[in-house]
Amino acid sequence: MRWLLLKDLQILRRSPLQAALLVAYPVLIALLIGFAISRDPGQPRVAFLNEIPQGARIAVGEAKLPSVGVDDRICGRVDCVDVEDRDEAIAKVRSGDVLAALILPANLIDRLNSLSTLNPETPEVEVIVNQEDPVKARVVDDRITSLLGQANLLVARQIAREAGRYLELTVDGGSFEVLGEKIQILGLRAGTAILREVRPTVPPRLRGELDRMIRFGSLVGDNLDVAAPLIDRLAQPIAVDKQSVSAPTPPLDVFAIAVAATLTLTFVTLLLVAGSLALEREENTFPRLVGGLVSRTSLLGEKVGLGMAVGLVVTLLMLAGVQLFVGLEWSRFGLWLVAILAGGAGLGAAGAALGATARDVRAVSLLAFMVSLPVALLSLVPSGAVGPTLYDAIRVLTALFPFKPALQAMTAALDPAGPGIGRPLLHLAILAIAYGAIARVALRRFASA
Amino acid sequence: MEARGLVKRYGGRKALRGIDLVAEPGELVAVIGPNGAGKTTLLSILAGTVKPDAGEVHSPNGDVGWVPQQAALYRRLTVEENLLLFARLEKHAAPREAVEEMLDLTGLRERRADLVARLSGGNQQRINIAIGLLSRPVILLLDEPSVGLDPRQRARLWQFVSGLAGGGTTVIFSTHDIQEAERYGQRLLVLADGEALFDGSAQELRGAVRDETPEAAGTDFETAFVAFLQHRGH
DSSP, X not given: OHHHHHHHHHHHHTOHHHHHHHHHHHHHHHHHHHHHHHSOOOOOEEEEEEOSOTXXXXXXXXXXXXXXXXXXXXXXXXXXXXOSSHHHHHHHHHHTSSSEEEEEOTTHHHHHHGGGSSSOOOOEEEEEEOOSSHHHHHHHHHHHHHHHHHHHXXXXXXXXXXXXXXXXXXXXXXXXXXXXXXXXXXXXXXXXXXXXXXXXXXXXXXXXXXXXXXXXXXXXXXXXXXXXXXXXHTTOSSEEEEEESSOXXXXXXXXXXXXXXXXXXXXXXXXXXXXHHHHHHHTTOHHXXXXXXSOHHHHHHHHHHHHHHHHHHHHHHHHHHHTXXXXXXXXXXXXXHHHHHHXXXXXXXXXXXXXHHOSSHHHHHHHHHHHHHHHHHHTTOOTTSSOHHHHHHHHHHHHTSTHHHXXXXXXXHHOTTSOOXXXXXXXXXXXXXXXXXXXXXXXXXXXXX | OEEEEEEEEETTEEEEEEEEEEOOTTOEEEEEOSTTSSHHHHHHHHHTSSOOSEEEEEOSSSOEEEEOXXXXXXXXXXXXXXXXXXXXXXXXXXXXXXXXHHHHHHTOGGGTTSBGGGSOXXXXXXXXXXXXXXXXXXXXXXXXXXXXXOHHHHHHHHHHHHHHHHXXXXXXXXXXXHHHHHHHOSEEEEEETTEEEEEEOHHHHHHHHHHHOGGGTTSOHHHHHHHHHHHTTO
């Protein structure tokens, strides 16, 4: 087998254009994917549960916000899917039917209204997400940020007006009600005028006026204490309580590197194995090889091994290049090797199955592109981005091809906080065996067809 | 080598219909017949690269050299690299020595570093045959070996092949060229539509042709042979 491997490497060395394409094309695709994952998607589907009592209106200070339904405001920005209760919302998120669930609790308006009192409470909305991949996580975060940005702006304007009223009272004076008792505020301007008046001489009879000024000073301090948290709320009057129903996801840049590395591995391994096997037929050497020199199974093993070896080298080179721009966890190098080799085995076996069905190298190269490119792109579609039926179909299709498990293995290998690597490795092992069996059966007809 | 009742079907078409063949050590057997007669299928089955649907093949120790009709070479490897690869795959005890021997045999020593893709068809065929001879097989199967060779190369080829047969190697070759079969084949197996029409010496074939097609008696052997096939319904 080693002599066959040496021969294939010699042939590869004699084809610099092919070798260059094997490296350049995945890089090009990786760039395209990079652009794709940085684009803003369209309106996402969000499960929406509004528990706010009907007719409740936001009142900040003496002002009341227009009674425009929050449903209209939110559902104008996302594709709302009404749900009956929290459990249904969680189920829809978990199944991937929706990108996220937004729950407006019954006490939201009361808490918003409390912002204009001396005992402000933090209003919270609940967001439930399934961040099964970083692209989806980013989409959800962007949408939540956008929605809350609008809501916060609306509330912030009212709070700012109320805070301004307090400041006006402090400066100009007036009446202020605390626990049903009206308090007269002198105001800074009036106080300043009194001080200016008493400054030249301070006889004992004016001590009462000075006492008032002292009381005013303390009141100013107290009023500013009340105004301070209100003004603080201007930054974000509504807080988010975000809960995830899935494991933590890797950062987007790590995921992008995993996508690029897996694409590189896919094209290099798939094209090389499929093309190399088809070459044996094109050169008419297959009958000679299996006519007693090597078994068909050994030949398949050699081709898959070639794909794994070259895929490993090219993918590691790519990761080393990426290292110039993004820091990678080199302490996880062992796991990288495992992920790349397992991915290479699955993809190599798929390449062997393709190569065993095609008549020549050109045909099989075209076939490999036609099969792998759409499957790779479909593997990046997050749940909730398309309808549930279509997503189920995509999930089945992508599970039948080694790209997605290879991507999951690569992501797990690159990111310590990512999902476990065991499941994708098992998936790849099953696919490698299945595609290997298909290739072996197809090789029976290889010589005679 | 002995083959009994070989049958091969491709879909609904029968490529071989119960062929028997026995070849003794040192014998040169020519398999002749028109296109689609089943010559390549028969040799492929004898070589073990195609499995028959029925029948069986026995060879002394399985040591069969196989030279396919189309050059089975890696065009992006050099002459030497091709020979060395197959010598190693044959598990030759001294692969480099075997390569040198074959370079002498083919007369391509000066072109050992050339890519096979740059060789003429005739030279590619010489390498193709040399690879089949690397293991010094006791049975050599040649599928139309002289196709693409010029007369001088053809003469060198048959001189070499005859020498192998003289040394005890059983050689079974297919050809379209009836005169080549007559000249070099000690025994001729005539196939047509997967059926064996004749098995015997060239002299016996001439007799059969004369007997069955007396109207072609005055023509050359090739024309008489075609008349013989037509008379047999092919």
